[in-house]
Amino acid sequence: MTHITAGFMEYEALNKAVRSMEDDQITIEQANGQRYIGSALMDKHLFIKGTAGNALGCFLDGGTITVYGNGQDATGDTMNDGKIVIHGSCGDGTGYAMRGGCIYIRDSSGYRSGIHMKAYQEKQPLLIIGDRAGSFLGEYQAGGTIIVLGRNQDGRPPVGYFCGTGMHGGTMYLRCDTLPVSLPKQVSARDAVDSDKQVLSCLLDEYCTIFSFDKQMLLASHFFVLQANSAAPYRMLYTHV
């Protein structure tokens, strides 16, 4: 394990230092919002203490990033593979267009989390948020899985407005007793049944182990399953000139 103290280092110098290290286990101490940490890395394991800046793990292609603190905006932007674990909360646009790997957030995430999430063959991304997500969760979702656990929401919907706007693929699981108000018409919602709980149980396994959450207690609650209403909600009626 190699240690770097980020302090007030510029992000370019910090990221260059991280990339040039031969050790694949690196701890970054005193992170102060430096951007792009772990960008496009594929074979390293980063442990960040402090606050990771915008676009943490953007284009990540493997390896792991663990933050003991909060992430900021665009965590895991366009990530292709690997794992990001946040022992805290994240800002807006978490997992923008992620296509693979997983992002585990212990607490909450901002607006537009999981926007443009995709999937392709073995690439099946997973975003799990422990408490609540802001508005526009899973906007334009085209694939993959988003789970929001609402751990401190007492059964209230753990999402903001316009959840799943433009959704045309993938699945969202929301742990709550009532549906979010004004779900867009592209989204269909149903109660989770036993088979869904089995899927959830697998998906939550690692997450609950990492954060020491009681998986059975979580699974005992009510979940909604949100999916796209039709295969092609954007099939507007066009007429050709």
Added chain:
Amino acid sequence: MGINYLYPPFEIIRNQDRCIACRVCERQCANLVHHYDEDKKRMTADESLCVNCHRCVSLCPTRALKIVKTDHTFKENANWKTEVIEDIYRQAQSGGVLLASMGTPKEYPVYWDKMLINASQVTNPSIDPLREPMETRTYLGKKSAKITRDGEGRIITSTTGQLKLDIPIMFSAMSYGSISYNAHKSLAMAASELGTFYNTGEGGLHKDFYQYGKNTIVQVASGRFGVHPEYLNAGAAIEIKMGQGAKPGIGGHLPGSKIGEDISATRMIPLHADAISPAPHHDIYSIEDLRQLVYALKEATRYTKPVIVKVAAVHNISAIASGIARSGADIIAIDGFRGGTGAAPARIRDNVGIPIELALASVDQRLRQEGIRGNVSLVVGGSIRSSSDVIKAIALGADAVYIATSALVALGCHLCRTCHSGKCNWGIATQNPELVKRLNPEVGSQHLVNLLTAWNHEIKEMMGGMGINSIEALKGNRLMLRGIALHETELKILGIAHAGQ
């Protein structure tokens, strides 16, 4: 179904004396216009299906066919023209948005045609490019404002990536999906041979084309289709697509029906899933946010690739460009409103945006005034049709131009403007394997090479005529242009004098 008010716009004239009923026209038409009438023992046609692409005309061995505009008319009306009335019929019958392809066919001023180029007489000798060296090579990227030296007094050369172009012309973005595999291959091969670049568009890069990487610009748009570290590193530069001239403010939508196996693999989305690229990047609401993506891409590619930001030419383009020039981008690409598209709402294509000539002149002027012109290179597109358009663009301040429609025409496109139907008989704007194979990439790339080689020679001749022997010396040299039939405001924006002045 009510009555169909739409009369077919074209008539198919078949000279029955020449027709040998070989049925080539029937086999060649994906729109199923032609068929053989067994009873009458002759070819016949349903002209209502014809898009006037000339495939049958070009392949008819006896030249028995021609397509003419119908002379059937409404009562003539300068305000309520045929197309206006017919569009209302279409929308009244379908309730749909009017969808169209390629650049606007409407009659807007083309400023390239209202500018004339200078030549030397007597005092400043012209140069013969066949006899004397003439430089059309140019470099795109951030240029240092001042020379810095190390302790030994040696000049520290720029470390930011530069694109080296042997000719100041690149092929602009057309995605694999909007155009065919063979069309992409033609562009890639031609770019390699010409020492310039083609652009993947937002549909990812087919695995077969990674070999052309050093002549490839890879695009990143809001949907991030097929974007991953290997893709970003495959090209010579990365382009962030913020907008497109044909449809400013509108995103892209490749319908699921066009997402076959190869396209699905290249875009990395499931078969037959819609591919939606919304107009905005939802992580970019400001120049600061744009800067974040520019540097995310630079970090991901270890600062080895220049980053291009492509925007549509809109009303306050100069202020927008000024912001982009401060965002860390190396190159700004501006797409004028006459630029092409594989599909766009017709009302937007025909009414939104501004001509590239005015956008270019005002952006170049603004960046100079602010002392940041060297921060970025300027690339312009949106209907560059000839070598003289290229010369005029460079004299107005462009570093290079993007062409796409011209390139497609070189590949055989007949501008029938029905790309959105996916039934391109020339194998360009289609994913139907039977149609795609009609375009031979070897022949296609040769046509592109021929076209740009010819343009390059014309560029040299025109430069030589002005007594200029390098593209660099022509760049922003507005004294070499004069306006013709332009009013004062237009001349002021273009920054040129009127002919005779």
